[in-house]
Amino acid sequence: MLDVKDLTLKYGQSQILNGINLTAQKGQITAVMGTNGVGKTSLLKAIAGRHPFASGTISLDNVPLEKHTAVNAARAGIAYVPQGREVFPMMTVTENLETGFACLDGGGHSIPDHIYDLFPVLRDMSGRRGGDLSGGQQQQLAIARALITKPSVLLLDEPTEGIQPNIIKHIGEVIETLRDQGEIAIVLVEQFFDFAFDLGDRFVTMSRGSVTLDALSADVERQQLLDLVSV
Numbered sequence: 001m002l003d004v005k006d007l008t009l010k011y012g013q014s015q016i017l018n019g020i021n022l023t024a025q026k027g028q029i030t031a032v033m034g035t036n037g038v039g040k041t042s043l044l045k046a047i048a049g050r051h052p053f054a055s056g057t058i059s060l061d062n063v064p065l066e067k068h069t070a071v072n073a074a075r076a077g078i079a080y081v082p083q084g085r086e087v088f089p090m091m092t093v094t095e096n097l098e099t100g101f102a103c104l105d106g107g108g109h110s111i112p113d114h115i116y117d118l119f120p121v122l123r124d125m126s127g128r129r130g131g132d133l134s135g136g137q138q139q140q141l142a143i144a145r146a147l148i149t150k151p152s153v154l155l156l157d158e159p160t161e162g163i164q165p166n167i168i169k170h171i172g173e174v175i176e177t178l179r180d181q182g183e184i185a186i187v188l189v190e191q192f193f194d195f196a197f198d199l200g201d202r203f204v205t206m207s208r209g210s211v212t213l214d215a216l217s218a219d220v221e222r223q224q225l226l227d228l229v230s231v
């Protein structure tokens with residue numbers, strides 16, 4: 001379980017996160033929602049060790065993570081699929097996937113079949129350069145690369161952004177499959193309301209760096225949620 005407590009984050013003098021509390025359970029999709037600029041990406045970056053936080057704690061299975069760098073977060077089991085995907089454009093699909101081995105112990109790793117079962121297009125395009133893939137294919141590659149690290153927490157930042165509807169549907173099905181396997185706590189930051197609403201088991205809404213609602217899907221009405229995340 002991921003447990004974020006009283007997290008604050010600053011860019012210079014500007015305080016962006018004002019004491020965020022968030023938990024994400026394995027086998028659940030925790031959807032973090034809110035309008036542009038409320039701090040969703042900053043929250044994910046802090047959890048992923050991509051930006052230092054000013055105060056608070058991030059724990060995995062009740063163990064607070066020390067020295068919270070990106071490498072340490074990845075080694076601890078936190079995988080981050082950033083907005084914009086960050087696929088290496090000059091590397092092949094296979095090489096992009098292999099970068100995920102860097103945070104696993106030992107050598108001699110190979111790409112597991114289940115990765116290609118989730119994303120068959122990556123097998124077909126294994127020799128193509130990352131930069132030559134469509135946006136949807138790059139998103140699949142970025143999620144697959146994150147899964148290579150065998151995470152216990154998967155952070156997804158706007159996975160539907162700029163992607164055609166049939167691939168969005170497929171990505172939604174993959175996220176559900178991962179949830180149903182029960183091994184990963186999934187944190188989904190998403191502005192496509194219906195995508196997040198359909199997938200979320202728990203909803204956390206944010207406004208100006210603070211949590212405004214934290215509720216299980218059974219306890220929240222669609223309109224209530226829509227009102228909270230609309231401008």
Ligand SMILES: Nc1ncnc2c1ncn2[C@@H]1O[C@H](COP(=O)(O)OP(=O)(O)OP(=O)(O)O)[C@@H](O)[C@H]1O
Nearest residue numbers: 011016034035036037038039040041042043083191
């Ligand atoms: N590197 C940075 N330096 C300074 N300010 C930043 C930086 N990154 C983000 N911000 C500011 O922090 C605030 C929160 O940004 P953040 O990207 O976390 O929000 P968001 O909810 O993810 O928005 P979006 O949906 O547009 O990505 C915004 O006001 C943004 O301008």
